[in-house]
Amino acid sequence: MVYRDWETSMITTRCKFYYGHTIGSSNYIDFQEGTDPVTFCNIPVGEYSLTDFVTELEAALNLVGALTYTVTLNRTTRIITVSASGSFKLLPNGANAGRSALPIAGFTSDTALASSHSGDIGLYRDWE
Numbered sequence: 666m667v668y669r670d671w672e673t674s675m676i677t678t679r680c681k682f683y684y685g686h687t688i689g690s691s692n693y694i695d696f697q698e699g700t701d702p703v704t705f706c707n708i709p710v711g712e713y714s715l716t717d718f719v720t721e722l723e724a725a726l727n728l729v730g731a732l733t734y735t736v737t738l739n740r741t742t743r744i745i746t747v748s749a750s751g752s753f754k755l756l757p758n759g760a761n762a763g764r765s766a767l768p769i770a771g772f773t774s775d776t777a778l779a780s781s782h783s784g785d786i787g788l789y790r791d792w793e
Contacts, residue, residue: 705729
């Protein structure tokens with residue numbers, strides 16, 4: 666029997682994002698810039714791909730903060746890094762700890778004053 670390539674070949678496709686994640690009432694980001702008072706921002710409630718979540722986190726920090734923030738994702742380690750034009754703290758255990766989006770982003774403990782912070786843990790494997 667003769668097989669043609671199209672009869673025996675297999676095509677594997679993958680969508681860019683397998684699953685989204687719903688951000689509901691856990692949408693607060695407590696943070697502190699330098700010695701300024703602690704403040705917070707919100708990620709809008711909604712369904713996000715991982716890339717969209719990183720984009721919204723950056724936008725929320727830049728909307729409220731005086732510093733310029735950049736949020737990046739290492740897709741290999743699945744760790745988010747937040748960098749800024751000056752020193753700041755991320756406070757997942759701050760005033761809005763019960764509603765914080767920072768644990769969703771991999772930040773499980775308050776950070777020290779620095780210009781860049783990487784999450785403590787990688788993000789969910791099914792959130793791509």
